[in-house]
Amino acid sequence: MTHVLVIGAGPAGTRCAEACAEQGLRVTLVGAEPGLPYDRVALGKVLGGAEPSVLAMPDPARLGIHHLPATRVTRLDRLARRAMTADGQAIAYDHAVLATGSDAWRLPLPGAEHALMYRTLEDVAAMRAAAIPGEPAVVIGGGLLGLEAAAGLADLGCDVTVLHAMPWLMERQLDAPAAATLRRHLEARRLRFVMPAATAAIEPGAVVLKDGTRIPARLTVLAVGVRPNIALAEGLVTKRAIVVDDHLRTSDTHVFAIGECAEHRGQVCGLVAPALAMAEAAAATIAGRPTRYQVPTLSATLKIAGLPVWSLGEIAPEGAEPISIDDAAFGEYRGFWLREGRLVGAVLCGDAADSGFYQGFLGAEVGDRAAFALGPAFFKAAA
Ligand SMILES: Cc1cc2nc3c(=O)[nH]c(=O)nc-3n(C[C@H](O)[C@H](O)[C@H](O)COP(=O)(O)OP(=O)(O)OC[C@H]3O[C@@H](n4cnc5c(N)ncnc54)[C@H](O)[C@@H]3O)c2cc1C
Numbered sequence: 001m002t003h004v005l006v007i008g009a010g011p012a013g014t015r016c017a018e019a020c021a022e023q024g025l026r027v028t029l030v031g032a033e034p035g036l037p038y039d040r041v042a043l044g045k046v047l048g049g050a051e052p053s054v055l056a057m058p059d060p061a062r063l064g065i066h067h068l069p070a071t072r073v074t075r076l077d078r079l080a081r082r083a084m085t086a087d088g089q090a091i092a093y094d095h096a097v098l099a100t101g102s103d104a105w106r107l108p109l110p111g112a113e114h115a116l117m118y119r120t121l122e123d124v125a126a127m128r129a130a131a132i133p134g135e136p137a138v139v140i141g142g143g144l145l146g147l148e149a150a151a152g153l154a155d156l157g158c159d160v161t162v163l164h165a166m167p168w169l170m171e172r173q174l175d176a177p178a179a180a181t182l183r184r185h186l187e188a189r190r191l192r193f194v195m196p197a198a199t200a201a202i203e204p205g206a207v208v209l210k211d212g213t214r215i216p217a218r219l220t221v222l223a224v225g226v227r228p229n230i231a232l233a234e235g236l237v238t239k240r241a242i243v244v245d246d247h248l249r250t251s252d253t254h255v256f257a258i259g260e261c262a263e264h265r266g267q268v269c270g271l272v273a274p275a276l277a278m279a280e281a282a283a284a285t286i287a288g289r290p291t292r293y294q295v296p297t298l299s300a301t302l303k304i305a306g307l308p309v310w311s312l313g314e315i316a317p318e319g320a321e322p323i324s325i326d327d328a329a330f331g332e333y334r335g336f337w338l339r340e341g342r343l344v345g346a347v348l349c350g351d352a353a354d355s356g357f358y359q360g361f362l363g364a365e366v367g368d369r370a371a372f373a374l375g376p377a378f379f380k381a382a383a
Helices: 011-022 040-047 121-130 144-155 176-187 272-286 355-359 369-374 376-382
Strands: 003-007 026-030 066-068 073-077 082-085 090-092 095-098 102-104 136-140 159-163 192-194 199-203 205-209 214-217 219-222 226-228 242-244 255-257 262-264 299-304 307-313 321-327 332-339 342-349
Touching (some): 011 272, 095 272, 136 144, 136 214
Parallel strands (some): 003 095, 095 255, 136 159
Antiparallel strands (some): 082 090, 321 332
């Protein structure tokens, strides 16, 4: 029977292993992290005090998958079609699927080795152990993960400052007014912000900026992005990540790559929805039903320190017609971008209840701008 070896038991690898097993294939799932696969997206719950078991995903063994946790693959011998593990095993395969994801990026700063990261259950345990109520903490990075880490540390009683290199928060998902709404919400929860901030070094007790300012820090978390983990891709075509075709095949027909370690048509995904879609397409192809990966519509539904935030498509693209409603008193903002009257991007901040309505308009003409921006009730009344 065809043997599929899936390397990496994150969301992409676990979903691919399950889908292969459901197709009747023999599957081994090898993951470097200990224990059952878990829901990485919900790590914030454990930072907030929930038991790690709330994140556990169903045991792959229930589908007959041979799961090897706490096992790191160190090398692929692609000629012999086998994977070598750190504990000395050699696992033969017919098809290997690389699902090794990303590692949090340790910024090359003096003292960065002392900073904590926010990517795994182990990282969260380290953050909880280091957080002392009333003591100062610094989070470097004002993207989604940095803000989630900062809000979690504030909930643990730390006095938190966020340093962000860009002029506004979450600049990839939000435009400036939406980010201002988010910042006000977080400031009301006693978080402080320094931005744009140029960090020079992490020292015992402080983070030092390039202008010499010292920000007290009993604990520092680095959340400045991720780097695809492509250590096993020796000899395969790689750019930023492992290059795959529309069927998620690498330059070796017996090796697939999915999730954050894969690069498809120049794009490396950083969200879970495309990683899962890749997993499904690769499994179907391996099972003999060649299936093209369809890139899902890029939308993100997030809750940051209790504030709903939703973004869709292109955010503030050059040359697009903007429409916005900024209700600072209610802590709500909605922004839309049109090209030739058609919706190309949207942001809802503070209230994302209408996200389904707007998602359905992506690429479509919006008609009456004011009624559209006010939401479905006004839009129907105006029609
Ligand atoms: C705190 C947090 C919150 C997030 N929130 C959201 C969100 O709200 N929405 C969203 O869409 N996305 C979110 N993400 C991003 C999302 O988690 C990732 O997009 C997703 O995890 C990518 O899945 P993956 O399987 O490709 O990689 P990963 O999750 O990185 O999994 C890769 C796995 O492979 C293992 N591995 C690596 N090398 C080896 C090896 N040599 N041998 C064996 N195993 C190996 C790793 O240990 C890891 O367990 C969040 C991420 C974090 C950290």
